[in-house]
Amino acid sequence: MKQFSFIRILIIIAVIGIIATAGYLYPNHGVSLSEEFTLHKNEAVVIADTGLEVKITEFYNSPCPSGAQCIWSGIGIGFEYRFKSQVQKGVDLLQAFGYQITVIKTDYETYATLIVKKME
Incomplete structure (x- = not known):
C-alpha cells in the first residue's frame, strides 16, 4: 500500500513538472x-x-x-x-x-x- 501511494505521489509531481515546464518553454501559449x-x-x-x-x-x-x-x-x-x-x-x-x-x-x-x- 505504501508503494502504491509513493508511485501516485511521483506521478502527481511529474505531471506538475510537465505543466510547469510547458509554461516556461511556451509562456505565450495563446x-x-x-x-x-x-x-x-x-x-x-x-x-x-x-x-x-x-x-x-x-x-x-x-x-x-x-x-x-x-x-x-x-x-x-x-x-x-x-x-x-x-x-x-x-x-x-x-x-x-x-x-x-x-x-x-x-x-x-x-x-x-x-x-x-x-x-x-
Whole structure:
C-alpha cells in the first residue's frame, strides 16, 4: 500500500513538472487577435480561435554602414507561421495565411512586440 501511494505521489509531481515546464518553454501559449504580445528568438504563440502559430526564428541586426551601398538594410526578423499543417517562413514576412502581423516594437536582437489581425 505504501508503494502504491509513493508511485501516485511521483506521478502527481511529474505531471506538475510537465505543466510547469510547458509554461516556461511556451509562456505565450495563446493570445487573442489584436492583442499585443512579445516573443523572443525561438518562442512561439498560438493565436486563439484561429489555429495560427507565430514563431520568431531569428533576429538580424547588421545595418548597412554609412556611405556604403547595400541591397538590404541588414535589420529584420525571421518569422515562421504554421496553419493547418502548412508552413510559411521568411524575413520580415508580415502577411501569412490571411493574417497581418504588425511589429510594434523590437530591438532586432532579443525581442519583438507584435499584433496579429485578420486581413480584410
